[in-house]
Amino acid sequence: MDNRVKFARGEPRGKTLFALYYFMHKPKLIVILGPTASGKSDLAVAIARFIAHQKLATGAEVISADSRQVYTGLDIGSGKITQKEMRAIPHHLLNVASPKRTFTVTQYQRLAKKAIRTITKENRIPILCGGTGLYIDAITHNYILPAVPPQPLLRKELELQSTEMLFAQLEQLDPHRARTIDRHNRRRLIRALEIVLITHSPVPELKASSPYDLLTIGITRTQEEIASLIEKRLHKRIKAGMLIEVERLHANGLSWKRLDDLGLEYRWVSRFLRGLISKELLLEKILLESIQYAKRQMTWFKRDKTIHWITSEAEALQLVKNFLTQ
Numbered sequence: 291m292d293n294r295v296k297f298a299r300g301e302p303r304g305k306t307l308f309a310l311y312y313f314m315h316k317p318k319l320i321v322i323l324g325p326t327a328s329g330k331s332d333l334a335v336a337i338a339r340f341i342a343h344q345k346l347a348t349g350a351e352v353i354s355a356d357s358r359q360v361y362t363g364l365d366i367g368s369g370k371i372t373q374k375e376m377r378a379i380p381h382h383l384l385n386v387a388s389p390k391r392t393f394t395v396t397q398y399q400r401l402a403k404k405a406i407r408t409i410t411k412e413n414r415i416p417i418l419c420g421g422t423g424l425y426i427d428a429i430t431h432n433y434i435l436p437a438v439p440p441q442p443l444l445r446k447e448l449e450l451q452s453t454e455m456l457f458a459q460l461e462q463l464d465p466h467r468a469r470t471i472d473r474h475n476r477r478r479l480i481r482a483l484e485i486v487l488i489t490h491s492p493v494p495e496l497k498a499s500s501p502y503d504l505l506t507i508g509i510t511r512t513q514e515e516i517a518s519l520i521e522k523r524l525h526k527r528i529k530a531g532m533l534i535e536v537e538r539l540h541a542n543g544l545s546w547k548r549l550d551d552l553g554l555e556y557r558w559v560s561r562f563l564r565g566l567i568s569k570e571l572l573l574e575k576i577l578l579e580s581i582q583y584a585k586r587q588m589t590w591f592k593r594d595k596t597i598h599w600i601t602s603e604a605e606a607l608q609l610v611k612n613f614l615t616q
Contacts, residue, residue, distance in 0.1 A: 317410045319502035320610060322419040323355075323426060323591055324509030325584035327519040331371045333509065333606055334419035338379040340607050341415055346614040348413045351380040353405050355420025355429070358552060360398065361389040363539050366532040367555035369523070382409075389544055389552065392477075396437065399428040406502075415614070423470065423590035432501045438488045448480045459483060464492035470590045472583070477551040505613040507606050508597040513581075520580045524573065527555065536560055554579055 322334045331352075338350035354360070358368040362385045370384060382405040387393040402418070406429070409416040418429060427433060448456060456479040461468040463486045471478055486492055511519070536549060536559040549560035555576055562572040591597060600606050 316501065316503040317406065318415060318614065319406065319430070319504055320350075320415060320417045320613070321426060321430060321504060321506040322417060322509070322606075323421060323423075323506065323597070325511065325516055325587045326369075326421055326580060327516060327523050327584070328509040328511050329519075330419050330421065330509060331369075331375065333507075333603060334417050335371075335375065335377050335379050336603055337606060337610055338415075338417055339377065340610065341614065344611065346611065347415045350415040350417055351382065351405075351409045352376075352417045352419050353402055353409075354381060354383040355398075355402070355418050355422050355425040357393075357398075357422040357425060358556075359384055359420075360387045360393050361385070361552075362387070363535070363542070363544075364389055364552070364556070366527050366530050366535045367559070369527075389539065390548065395424055395428050398425050399433070402429050421587050423587060427594075430500050430502065430504055430506070438485050441484055441488065444484055444487065445480060448483055453479065456480065456483060460486070463487070466593075467492060470586045472553050472579075472586075474557075474579070475551065475553050478553075504596065505609060506594065506597045507609060508591060508599045510599040510601055513585075516584050517577075517581050520584070521577055524576055524580070528573075533559055533563070537563060554583065 320337065322330050322337070324330050334352045338352060341347055341350040354371075356368065356370075358364050359370045360383060361368070364370070371381060383398070383402055386401060387397075402425070406416045406418075418426060420426065451459070453474060453476050456476065457468065457471075457473045460471065460479060460482055464482065467482055467486070471482060473479070532555060536556060539556075540546065540549065540560070540563070546560050546564060549556045551557075558567065558572050558575045558579075561567050562569065567575070598609055600609070
Protein backbone atom coordinates (compact mmCIF):
# COMPACT_ATOMS: atom_id res chain seq x y z
CA MET A 291 0.00 0.00 0.00
CA ASP A 292 1.27 3.48 -0.91
CA ASN A 293 1.21 5.43 2.36
CA ARG A 294 2.61 8.65 0.97
CA VAL A 295 0.72 11.83 1.72
CA LYS A 296 -1.17 12.74 -1.45
CA PHE A 297 -3.25 15.60 -2.78
CA ALA A 298 -6.61 13.85 -3.18
CA ARG A 299 -6.29 11.53 -6.24
CA GLY A 300 -2.84 12.32 -7.49
CA GLU A 301 -1.06 15.61 -7.31
CA PRO A 302 -3.08 18.66 -8.36
CA ARG A 303 -2.07 20.71 -11.36
CA GLY A 304 -1.88 24.49 -11.19
CA LYS A 305 -2.35 27.07 -8.50
CA THR A 306 -6.16 26.85 -8.51
CA LEU A 307 -6.27 23.16 -7.65
CA PHE A 308 -3.58 23.56 -5.01
CA ALA A 309 -5.47 26.45 -3.40
CA LEU A 310 -8.66 24.38 -3.39
CA TYR A 311 -6.89 21.45 -1.73
CA TYR A 312 -5.15 23.71 0.76
CA PHE A 313 -8.42 25.18 2.00
CA MET A 314 -10.30 21.86 2.05
CA HIS A 315 -7.62 19.99 3.99
CA LYS A 316 -5.44 21.01 6.88
CA PRO A 317 -1.82 20.67 5.75
CA LYS A 318 0.31 18.40 7.89
CA LEU A 319 3.00 20.09 9.96
CA ILE A 320 5.54 18.46 12.25
CA VAL A 321 6.95 20.62 15.05
CA ILE A 322 10.17 19.83 16.91
CA LEU A 323 10.75 21.87 20.06
CA GLY A 324 12.58 21.72 23.35
CA PRO A 325 15.04 23.62 25.51
CA THR A 326 18.33 24.95 24.21
CA ALA A 327 21.07 22.32 23.62
CA SER A 328 18.56 19.44 23.68
CA GLY A 329 19.31 18.25 20.12
CA LYS A 330 16.38 19.67 18.14
CA SER A 331 18.25 20.30 14.88
CA ASP A 332 19.72 16.80 14.74
CA LEU A 333 16.31 15.26 15.41
CA ALA A 334 14.65 17.36 12.69
CA VAL A 335 17.22 16.18 10.13
CA ALA A 336 16.81 12.56 11.26
CA ILE A 337 13.02 12.82 10.87
CA ALA A 338 13.30 14.42 7.42
CA ARG A 339 15.61 11.63 6.23
CA PHE A 340 13.30 9.01 7.78
CA ILE A 341 10.29 10.42 5.90
CA ALA A 342 12.14 10.22 2.58
CA HIS A 343 13.60 6.76 3.27
CA GLN A 344 10.24 5.32 4.33
CA LYS A 345 8.52 7.02 1.36
CA LEU A 346 5.98 8.60 3.72
CA ALA A 347 6.01 11.63 1.39
CA THR A 348 8.23 12.80 -1.45
CA GLY A 349 10.48 14.31 1.22
CA ALA A 350 10.63 16.83 4.05
CA GLU A 351 12.15 20.25 4.66
CA VAL A 352 13.03 22.07 7.87
CA ILE A 353 11.88 25.57 8.83
CA SER A 354 13.92 27.15 11.61
CA ALA A 355 12.05 28.75 14.52
CA ASP A 356 14.91 30.55 16.22
CA SER A 357 14.91 34.30 16.83
CA ARG A 358 18.69 34.69 16.38
CA GLN A 359 19.32 32.23 13.56
CA VAL A 360 17.32 34.46 11.21
CA TYR A 361 20.28 36.89 11.24
CA THR A 362 23.23 36.65 8.87
CA GLY A 363 26.59 36.32 10.60
CA LEU A 364 25.16 35.00 13.88
CA ASP A 365 26.35 31.46 13.29
CA ILE A 366 28.45 29.96 16.08
CA GLY A 367 26.87 31.90 18.94
CA SER A 368 23.32 31.06 17.83
CA GLY A 369 24.08 27.39 17.18
CA LYS A 370 23.06 27.66 13.53
CA ILE A 371 23.13 24.31 11.76
CA THR A 372 25.98 23.89 9.26
CA GLN A 373 25.67 22.65 5.66
CA LYS A 374 27.36 19.40 6.69
CA GLU A 375 24.93 18.88 9.59
CA MET A 376 21.94 19.48 7.28
CA ARG A 377 22.86 16.27 5.40
CA ALA A 378 21.27 17.58 2.18
CA ILE A 379 17.95 18.40 3.87
CA PRO A 380 16.70 21.85 2.74
CA HIS A 381 16.43 24.42 5.55
CA HIS A 382 14.44 27.66 5.58
CA LEU A 383 14.36 30.89 7.64
CA LEU A 384 18.11 30.96 8.23
CA ASN A 385 20.08 34.10 7.29
CA VAL A 386 17.04 36.08 6.15
CA ALA A 387 17.71 39.36 7.99
CA SER A 388 20.48 41.81 8.80
CA PRO A 389 21.46 41.81 12.49
CA LYS A 390 21.60 45.61 12.32
CA ARG A 391 17.80 45.71 12.21
CA THR A 392 15.24 44.03 14.45
CA PHE A 393 13.40 41.12 12.81
CA THR A 394 9.84 40.97 14.14
CA VAL A 395 7.56 38.05 14.92
CA THR A 396 5.17 39.35 12.26
CA GLN A 397 7.93 39.18 9.64
CA TYR A 398 8.79 35.66 10.78
CA GLN A 399 5.15 34.56 10.61
CA ARG A 400 4.78 35.82 7.03
CA LEU A 401 7.95 34.11 5.76
CA ALA A 402 7.35 30.84 7.62
CA LYS A 403 3.78 30.54 6.31
CA LYS A 404 5.06 31.13 2.79
CA ALA A 405 7.69 28.40 3.24
CA ILE A 406 5.07 25.96 4.55
CA ARG A 407 2.83 26.59 1.52
CA THR A 408 5.74 26.08 -0.88
CA ILE A 409 6.86 22.84 0.79
CA THR A 410 3.32 21.44 1.01
CA LYS A 411 2.67 22.25 -2.64
CA GLU A 412 5.55 19.92 -3.55
CA ASN A 413 3.90 17.09 -1.56
CA ARG A 414 6.68 17.36 1.02
CA ILE A 415 6.34 17.61 4.79
CA PRO A 416 7.31 20.86 6.54
CA ILE A 417 9.15 20.42 9.86
CA LEU A 418 9.11 23.49 12.10
CA CYS A 419 12.11 23.24 14.42
CA GLY A 420 13.35 25.57 17.13
CA GLY A 421 13.20 26.91 20.64
CA THR A 422 11.59 30.33 20.21
CA GLY A 423 8.13 29.68 21.62
CA LEU A 424 6.53 32.84 20.27
CA TYR A 425 7.69 32.03 16.73
CA ILE A 426 6.29 28.50 16.99
CA ASP A 427 2.94 29.61 18.41
CA ALA A 428 2.61 32.35 15.79
CA ILE A 429 2.59 29.57 13.17
CA THR A 430 0.87 26.65 14.87
CA HIS A 431 -1.94 28.75 16.38
CA ASN A 432 -2.05 31.44 13.70
CA TYR A 433 -1.88 34.34 16.11
CA ILE A 434 -3.17 37.61 14.73
CA LEU A 435 -0.28 39.61 16.07
CA PRO A 436 -0.81 43.23 17.07
CA ALA A 437 0.74 45.59 14.56
CA VAL A 438 2.13 48.00 17.13
CA PRO A 439 4.53 50.49 15.54
CA PRO A 440 7.36 51.92 17.66
CA GLN A 441 6.14 54.52 20.15
CA PRO A 442 8.98 57.09 20.45
CA LEU A 443 7.50 59.04 23.38
CA LEU A 444 6.63 55.90 25.34
CA ARG A 445 10.07 54.43 24.64
CA LYS A 446 11.78 57.57 25.91
CA GLU A 447 9.77 57.29 29.11
CA LEU A 448 10.57 53.59 29.52
CA GLU A 449 14.27 54.15 28.78
CA LEU A 450 14.48 56.27 31.94
CA GLN A 451 13.58 53.26 34.08
CA SER A 452 16.08 50.71 35.35
CA THR A 453 16.03 47.19 33.94
CA GLU A 454 14.67 45.96 37.28
CA MET A 455 11.80 48.49 37.15
CA LEU A 456 10.95 47.51 33.57
CA PHE A 457 10.78 43.84 34.52
CA ALA A 458 8.65 44.56 37.60
CA GLN A 459 6.19 46.52 35.46
CA LEU A 460 5.96 43.71 32.91
CA GLU A 461 5.45 41.21 35.72
CA GLN A 462 2.42 43.20 36.83
CA LEU A 463 0.92 43.77 33.36
CA ASP A 464 1.73 40.44 31.69
CA PRO A 465 2.87 37.80 34.23
CA HIS A 466 3.20 35.03 31.66
CA ARG A 467 5.43 37.05 29.35
CA ALA A 468 7.52 38.05 32.37
CA ARG A 469 8.13 34.37 33.16
CA THR A 470 9.44 33.67 29.66
CA ILE A 471 11.36 36.84 28.73
CA ASP A 472 15.07 37.54 29.21
CA ARG A 473 14.79 39.84 32.24
CA HIS A 474 18.18 41.43 31.48
CA ASN A 475 17.37 42.38 27.89
CA ARG A 476 16.19 46.02 28.00
CA ARG A 477 15.23 46.09 24.32
CA ARG A 478 12.88 43.12 24.68
CA LEU A 479 11.47 44.38 27.97
CA ILE A 480 10.69 47.78 26.47
CA ARG A 481 9.12 46.23 23.37
CA ALA A 482 6.99 43.86 25.48
CA LEU A 483 5.79 46.77 27.61
CA GLU A 484 5.17 48.86 24.51
CA ILE A 485 2.87 46.18 23.09
CA VAL A 486 0.94 45.47 26.29
CA LEU A 487 0.52 49.18 27.12
CA ILE A 488 -0.78 50.03 23.63
CA THR A 489 -2.98 46.94 23.10
CA HIS A 490 -4.03 46.59 26.77
CA SER A 491 -3.64 42.87 26.18
CA PRO A 492 -1.10 40.28 27.41
CA VAL A 493 0.28 37.40 25.32
CA PRO A 494 -2.78 35.42 24.18
CA GLU A 495 -3.49 31.96 25.52
CA LEU A 496 -3.18 29.09 23.06
CA LYS A 497 -6.27 28.47 20.97
CA ALA A 498 -7.65 24.96 20.74
CA SER A 499 -7.70 24.98 16.93
CA SER A 500 -4.85 25.27 14.45
CA PRO A 501 -4.75 25.86 10.70
CA TYR A 502 -2.55 22.74 10.47
CA ASP A 503 -2.84 19.04 11.15
CA LEU A 504 -0.15 19.07 13.83
CA LEU A 505 2.28 16.62 15.33
CA THR A 506 4.25 18.44 18.02
CA ILE A 507 7.24 16.59 19.44
CA GLY A 508 9.10 17.94 22.45
CA ILE A 509 12.53 16.76 23.56
CA THR A 510 12.67 16.36 27.32
CA ARG A 511 15.86 16.27 29.38
CA THR A 512 16.56 16.50 33.09
CA GLN A 513 17.89 19.82 34.36
CA GLU A 514 21.22 18.12 35.06
CA GLU A 515 21.42 16.82 31.48
CA ILE A 516 20.62 20.24 30.03
CA ALA A 517 23.24 21.94 32.24
CA SER A 518 25.86 19.40 31.14
CA LEU A 519 24.95 19.75 27.45
CA ILE A 520 25.06 23.55 27.67
CA GLU A 521 28.50 23.48 29.28
CA LYS A 522 29.90 21.12 26.63
CA ARG A 523 28.37 23.23 23.88
CA LEU A 524 29.85 26.42 25.32
CA HIS A 525 33.41 25.06 25.24
CA LYS A 526 32.81 23.74 21.72
CA ARG A 527 31.65 27.17 20.54
CA ILE A 528 34.62 28.93 22.11
CA LYS A 529 36.93 26.47 20.35
CA ALA A 530 35.05 26.95 17.05
CA GLY A 531 35.75 30.69 17.08
CA MET A 532 32.79 32.37 18.76
CA LEU A 533 34.96 35.24 20.06
CA ILE A 534 36.29 35.88 16.55
CA GLU A 535 32.72 35.81 15.21
CA VAL A 536 31.65 38.59 17.59
CA GLU A 537 34.79 40.61 16.79
CA ARG A 538 33.97 40.31 13.08
CA LEU A 539 30.34 41.36 13.61
CA HIS A 540 31.49 44.50 15.43
CA ALA A 541 34.13 45.24 12.78
CA ASN A 542 31.39 44.99 10.15
CA GLY A 543 29.37 47.73 11.84
CA LEU A 544 27.29 45.98 14.49
CA SER A 545 27.32 48.23 17.55
CA TRP A 546 28.24 47.00 21.03
CA LYS A 547 24.72 47.98 22.13
CA ARG A 548 23.14 45.86 19.41
CA LEU A 549 25.36 42.91 20.31
CA ASP A 550 24.28 43.36 23.92
CA ASP A 551 20.63 43.36 22.83
CA LEU A 552 21.11 40.05 20.99
CA GLY A 553 21.63 38.46 24.40
CA LEU A 554 23.32 35.39 25.84
CA GLU A 555 26.61 34.62 24.06
CA TYR A 556 26.66 37.86 22.07
CA ARG A 557 26.03 40.02 25.14
CA TRP A 558 28.76 38.49 27.29
CA VAL A 559 31.35 38.02 24.56
CA SER A 560 30.95 41.67 23.55
CA ARG A 561 31.47 42.73 27.17
CA PHE A 562 34.55 40.50 27.40
CA LEU A 563 35.98 41.99 24.20
CA ARG A 564 35.50 45.48 25.65
CA GLY A 565 37.47 44.45 28.73
CA LEU A 566 34.45 44.77 31.04
CA ILE A 567 34.59 41.19 32.34
CA SER A 568 37.17 38.41 32.72
CA LYS A 569 37.27 35.16 30.72
CA GLU A 570 36.14 33.29 33.84
CA LEU A 571 33.12 35.56 34.31
CA LEU A 572 32.32 35.30 30.59
CA LEU A 573 32.01 31.52 30.81
CA GLU A 574 30.15 31.68 34.11
CA LYS A 575 27.58 34.19 32.82
CA ILE A 576 26.89 32.38 29.55
CA LEU A 577 26.47 29.07 31.36
CA LEU A 578 24.15 30.50 34.02
CA GLU A 579 21.99 32.53 31.64
CA SER A 580 21.70 29.65 29.16
CA ILE A 581 20.42 27.37 31.93
CA GLN A 582 17.94 30.07 32.98
CA TYR A 583 16.88 30.44 29.34
CA ALA A 584 16.22 26.69 29.09
CA LYS A 585 13.92 26.95 32.12
CA ARG A 586 12.02 29.85 30.53
CA GLN A 587 11.60 27.86 27.34
CA MET A 588 10.06 24.95 29.24
CA THR A 589 7.73 27.33 31.08
CA TRP A 590 6.47 28.53 27.70
CA PHE A 591 6.14 25.07 26.15
CA LYS A 592 4.26 23.61 29.11
CA ARG A 593 1.23 25.73 28.19
CA ASP A 594 0.66 23.41 25.23
CA LYS A 595 -0.88 20.14 26.39
CA THR A 596 -0.76 18.56 22.90
CA ILE A 597 3.03 18.16 22.89
CA HIS A 598 4.33 14.57 22.73
CA TRP A 599 7.37 14.58 25.01
CA ILE A 600 10.05 12.07 23.99
CA THR A 601 13.43 10.96 25.30
CA SER A 602 14.73 9.09 22.24
CA GLU A 603 14.89 9.39 18.47
CA ALA A 604 13.11 6.03 18.11
CA GLU A 605 10.05 7.39 19.92
CA ALA A 606 9.96 10.40 17.61
CA LEU A 607 10.24 8.32 14.44
CA GLN A 608 7.38 6.07 15.53
CA LEU A 609 5.19 9.11 16.22
CA VAL A 610 6.02 10.49 12.77
CA LYS A 611 5.22 7.20 11.04
CA ASN A 612 1.87 6.92 12.81
CA PHE A 613 1.06 10.56 12.02
CA LEU A 614 1.79 10.29 8.30
CA THR A 615 0.10 6.92 7.73
CA GLN A 616 -3.07 7.44 9.74
